[in-house]
Amino acid sequence: xxxxxxxxxxxxxRRLVPLLLADGHEVTAxxxxxxxxxxxxxxxxxxxxxxxxxxxxxxxxxxxxxxDAVINQLTSIPPRIDPRxxxxxxxxxxxxRIEGTRHLVAAAQRAGCKLILAQSIAFAYAPxxxxxxxxxxxxxxxxxxxxxxxxxxxxxxxxxxxxxxxxLVLRYGYFYGxxxxxxxxxxxxxxxxxxxxxxxxxxGGVWSFIHVDDAARATVxxxxxxxxxxxxxxxxxxxxxxxxxxxLAEALGAPSPRRVPALIxxxxxxxxxxxxxxxxxxxxxxxxxxxxxxxxxxPSWREGxxxxxD
Numbered sequence: 656x657x658x659x660x661x662x663x664x665x666x667x668x669r670r671l672v673p674l675l676l677a678d679g680h681e682v683t684a685x686x687x688x689x690x691x692x693x694x695x696x697x698x699x700x701x702x703x704x705x706x707x708x709x710x711x712x713x714x715x716x717x718x719x720x721x722x723d724a725v726i727n728q729l730t731s732i733p734p735r736i737d738p739r740x741x742x743x744x745x746x747x748x749x750x751x752r753i754e755g756t757r758h759l760v761a762a763a764q765r766a767g768c769k770l771i772l773a774q775s776i777a778f779a780y781a782p783x784x785x786x787x788x789x790x791x792x793x794x795x796x797x798x799x800x801x802x803x804x805x806x807x808x809x810x811x812x813x814x815x816x817x818x819x820x821x822x823l824v825l826r827y828g829y830f831y832g833x834x835x836x837x838x839x840x841x842x843x844x845x846x847x848x849x850x851x852x853x854x855x856x857x858x859g860g861v862w863s864f865i866h867v868d869d870a871a872r873a874t875v876x877x878x879x880x881x882x883x884x885x886x887x888x889x890x891x892x893x894x895x896x897x898x899x900x901x902x903l904a905e906a907l908g909a910p911s912p913r914r915v916p917a918l919i920x921x922x923x924x925x926x927x928x929x930x931x932x933x934x935x936x937x938x939x940x941x942x943x944x945x946x947x948x949x950x951x952x953x954p955s956w957r958e959g960x961x962x963x964x965d
Contacts, residue, residue, distance in 0.1 A: 656878065657681045659720045659768075661707060661759055662728035663700065664691040666834050667774065667827070670871035671726070672698045678875055683720035685713075707755035708747075710762075717762035724878055725763040727773035727817070729755045735842040738928030741802035749809035756813045760820045771822030772877055777863055777887045777938040778829065778931075779810045788861075788893055789938045791826070791885040803927050814885065821883045827870050828863040828889035828938060831956065832963050835867055839907060839965045847900070848909040855924070856917040858897025860935035863889035866959045869951040876949045886943040892955035893937025899956060906960040 658675055662668045663684035675682045676699045684700035686692065687707065695702040703720070705712040707729040717725065731747040756773060763771050780789040781796040795814075799807045814824045831837035838844050846852040865873075865888055873888045900912050921929050944950050953959035 656723045657683070657721060658878070659683045659685065659717055659722035659725045659763075660700070660728065661685045661713075661726065661755075662730055662774075663695055663702075664688055665728050665730050666830055666867055667870050667874065668728045669834060670867050671728070671874060672700050674871050674875050676700070680878075683716070683722065685716055707751050707758065710754075710758040713755075713758040714762040714765065717759070717766050717768070721766060722763070722768050724770040724772065725759055725768055726874065726878075727756055727759050727771070729759070730774070734836075736836070738802075738931070739923075739925035741925075741927055742805060745806050749806050752809040752813040756816045760816050760822070764820065769821070770878065771817055771820050772874060773813060773817045773822060773824055775810055775814055775824045775826045775885075777826040777889050778935060779807050779826075780936060780938070782934065783936060787936045789887070789936060791887060791942055800926070802925070818883065818885070823877050823881045823883060824885045825870075825874060825877060826885060826887045826889075826938065828865040828887070830867050830870065831864055831959060832867040833965055837864075837903070837964070843903075844907055844964070847904050847907055847912065850910050850913055852900065853913040853915040853920065854897050854900055855915055855920040855929055855932035858895055858900065858914075858932065860896045860930070860932045861893050861937040862896065862899060862935055863887070863893045863937040864899075864956040864959070865889050865951065866953045866963050868963075869953055872952070873943060873947060873949045876947045880948050881946055884942075884946075886947060887938040887940050888943055889938045889940045890951045890953060890955055890959070891940065892957065894956060896932050896935075899960075902957060903960055906964060
């Protein structure tokens, strides 16, 4: 199968290239970063330089590749996320989710490509009752308050564009592992080591994680097995912040995290930052396991934090 991978130099893109090649696929790897071209070529992919927001460049790259499948991993996420400045820092990422996805889908359709996969997120669900673990049937939080509203709507637009084309949407959980923020060298790892990431309030927010390699493997599986639809790509163990954050500190050899009241944390992290730490809800991976023939090699972040951060 000829695969066109957009966003090949991103966190999951870098894990996907060797997996796709090992699975016997021919890979055209698109990046907007000139310095990444030689790295992608050394992996064995055919590198191509194009900006996902440049419709003409994307159309030309996809046309030349004549792919059987297009994988959309386009992102522009800052190395360090400031929850108080979400709207500013995620402006390009939101455009890529909307405009970049439209460009890729249109180019794929013109090239006669039938299979389209796209990266989404498993933490944009509308809040349910306390303790909810979301399935793919649950609605997205399209009426979220600022600063997350624009990003949530960009996620919704990405998913509609891909599903209308008969594609698959992979809603990844919070990444951890090499190259991600949650790693020894990542921004979250650094903040934990410096005790700059506290447990806010009771730490009741629930996160669903996925190791970067498990996310990449699920994506490869979806090329062959998945019917059109939406899939949560998360591990088996949704966890409260008060549970996973001390375990992350332990795995990093860092001091135990501080505890900070929500009212004080709001001054430093804003409303969105407090919400993710106190009211977030997890997601279920049952559909992906059943339909994609996939299960995570790290069923829980508990094992993953101990052995898979780097």
